[in-house]
Amino acid sequence: MDQFASLLAPGSIGSVHTEGPSNSLHLPWLTTSSVKQYTLVFPIITGENKICLGLKKRGFGVGRYNGFGGKVEPGETVLDAAKRELLEEANITAIKISSCGRMYFAFENSPVLMDVHVYRIEEWEQEPEETEEMLPKWHSTLPAAQAESVFLPSIPFDNMWPDDELWFPLFLAKKSFVGRVDFNKPVDGEKNSKMEDGPMRKWWFAEASLDSMKA
Numbered sequence: 001m002d003q004f005a006s007l008l009a010p011g012s013i014g015s016v017h018t019e020g021p022s023n024s025l026h027l028p029w030l031t032t033s034s035v036k037q038y039t040l041v042f043p044i045i046t047g048e049n050k051i052c053l054g055l056k057k058r059g060f061g062v063g064r065y066n067g068f069g070g071k072v073e074p075g076e077t078v079l080d081a082a083k084r085e086l087l088e089e090a091n092i093t094a095i096k097i098s099s100c101g102r103m104y105f106a107f108e109n110s111p112v113l114m115d116v117h118v119y120r121i122e123e124w125e126q127e128p129e130e131t132e133e134m135l136p137k138w139h140s141t142l143p144a145a146q147a148e149s150v151f152l153p154s155i156p157f158d159n160m161w162p163d164d165e166l167w168f169p170l171f172l173a174k175k176s177f178v179g180r181v182d183f184n185k186p187v188d189g190e191k192n193s194k195m196e197d198g199p200m201r202k203w204w205f206a207e208a209s210l211d212s213m214k215a
């Protein structure tokens, strides 16, 4: 039995923001046998409508823009892992950091459910710097036409994980959110394809209090 069954039903937590695609709602969620904790942190300057995204230079999700984060190490709290990864990947030290989302990702043919804790930071020390793993770049949270006027690129959803476009509206509106995305394996015949290249099989995201998610 999937020990994460309570997360399988959209609407079990909070009010559903999006679920889909409509032609796959009947498909079962993927079954997983273990869960691994991850962090994902986004530096944001709210008053200036700016967000720092990092271009992943290696490993899982290479070539995509994302927040900064990674696996929680044994013996570490999730918050400590979030701060450590931020320092390792962007060379900044978090001062004001807050929890804002929890997302679960499953991949066809992988037994592991990724449990990703999402944070925003609004105060930090040092400026984001390129590291071995990430190339940080500031983006505007405004729509493209307005972003141009402040000489920043808008959020590059075409060059991010496909699910980001689904939950970013909640994240940018400072609403806490919970959700799950299952990915099918990559389409047959694609050369050198990796697990993370597969298309989204089904998903849901809800606006929800993270207190209901303490685990």
Ligand SMILES: Nc1[nH]c(=O)nc2c1ncn2[C@H]1C[C@H](O)[C@@H](COP(=O)(O)OP(=O)(O)OP(=O)(O)O)O1
Pocket (backbone or CB within 6 Å): 038, 039, 040, 059, 060, 061, 066, 067, 068, 069, 070, 071, 105, 114, 116, 161, 163, 164, 181
């Ligand atoms: N579908 C998805 N959408 C998204 O926005 N972020 C995702 C995602 N799937 C995974 N992530 C994030 C979570 C986490 O921050 C990161 C994956 O972590 P990594 O594999 O880079 O971990 P580590 O930095 O610990 O890895 P190594 O140092 O290479 O072992 O990708």
